[in-house]
Amino acid sequence: MNIFYAIIFFILGSSLASFYGVVATRLPLHESIVKPRSHCMKCHHALSWYELIPVFSFLFLRGKCSKCHSKLSIAEPLLELFTGLCFAFFYLKYGISYSFFMSLILISLLDLIFISDFNYMIILDSPLVISAILIFLLRWVYFGIEEAFLYVGYGILMFLFMLIIGFIGSILFKREALGGGDIKLSFIVGMAVGVPYGFITLILSTFLALPYATFSLLSNTSKEVPFGPFIISSLCIVFLFYDKFSYILQLI
Numbered sequence: 001m002n003i004f005y006a007i008i009f010f011i012l013g014s015s016l017a018s019f020y021g022v023v024a025t026r027l028p029l030h031e032s033i034v035k036p037r038s039h040c041m042k043c044h045h046a047l048s049w050y051e052l053i054p055v056f057s058f059l060f061l062r063g064k065c066s067k068c069h070s071k072l073s074i075a076e077p078l079l080e081l082f083t084g085l086c087f088a089f090f091y092l093k094y095g096i097s098y099s100f101f102m103s104l105i106l107i108s109l110l111d112l113i114f115i116s117d118f119n120y121m122i123i124l125d126s127p128l129v130i131s132a133i134l135i136f137l138l139r140w141v142y143f144g145i146e147e148a149f150l151y152v153g154y155g156i157l158m159f160l161f162m163l164i165i166g167f168i169g170s171i172l173f174k175r176e177a178l179g180g181g182d183i184k185l186s187f188i189v190g191m192a193v194g195v196p197y198g199f200i201t202l203i204l205s206t207f208l209a210l211p212y213a214t215f216s217l218l219s220n221t222s223k224e225v226p227f228g229p230f231i232i233s234s235l236c237i238v239f240l241f242y243d244k245f246s247y248i249l250q251l252i
């Protein structure tokens with residue numbers, strides 16, 4: 001029976017990822033998420049239902065548009081596959097629990113931020129607001145209202161911390177050092193894992209971003225480095241290995 005539900009969650013995850021793809025590529029351009037229907041980027045042929053099945057459409061179309069045969073992007077089916085596998089894996093790992101729902105929220109946010117921040121250097125407000133509300137409700141249901149508000153406090157603390165870091169950075173580098181989206185995202189970091197794990201998340205994210213930043217500065221492809229994907233990746237890592245990090249913290 002577990003496998004049956006894991007498959008259901010795989011389908012849910014990959015379908016949601018496909019929806020997130022539409023949201024995160026259209027909203028930053030102020031386009032509607034319902035119209036026009038998904039279409040081939042080259043010949044604008046509107047995709048029919050069998051071309052919109054997450055992961056599988058790409059496989060049986062062999063990665064090509066059915067009309068003009070131009071190559072379809074592999075990024076979308078990969079993201080759908082990754083999200084579907086994560087949903088199924090977290091169900092098998094946690095069962096229906098607080099950790100399970102929290103993982104789904106974090107993976108969803110990961111998808112949305114990766115797409116919009118790498119493509120447009122934008123972290124959308126709406127996914128952050130929705131995640132904050134969902135995390136608050138989730139904590140309320142599982143741990144009570146006081147705990148829920150406590151973590152809102154942690155969120156505010158992380159937000160203010162990043163605001164100050166950004167302010168100092170902008171004085172040192174004489175330009176905006178941290179995007180507004182990164183600062184808002186650190187509110188979610190505080191809400192999701194609290195303190196001190198929120199700080200560990202931010203430290204880890206700078207380590208993750210360092211190779212990418214060095215590479216893009218050396219290759220001179222772009223001056224700005226999107227930081228959001230690294231923050232949300234670190235948040236997922238810290239959440240997933242919470243007990244390992246708490247063990248390290250006890251040693252210090």
Ligand SMILES: [Zn+2]
Pocket residue numbers: 040041042043044045065066067068069070
């Ligand atoms: Zn086409």
